[in-house]
Amino acid sequence: MKIGVKILPKNEVLDTQGRAVEGTLRAHKREVSQCRVGKYVQLEIGENDESKALAKAKEITEFVLYNPLIETYELEVVKQ
16 A cells, blocks of 8 residues: 655645746746645555555655654545
């Protein structure tokens, strides 16, 4: 089962990459209200049970993929 992990900076953390993208868009007259730049990781979990796969992905994410001081994450089952 494939599980997607979306990792973004917390709202209170300065997102310099997001600000750079906003500046580039503004310079080309394509303004947006806000841009946050993060990571997307796709895990292939050898588990058929969705709740077990999500639990394993959560464990992996909290162990190595994100920094709880400055980031948040969301898990999603990737439909094939």
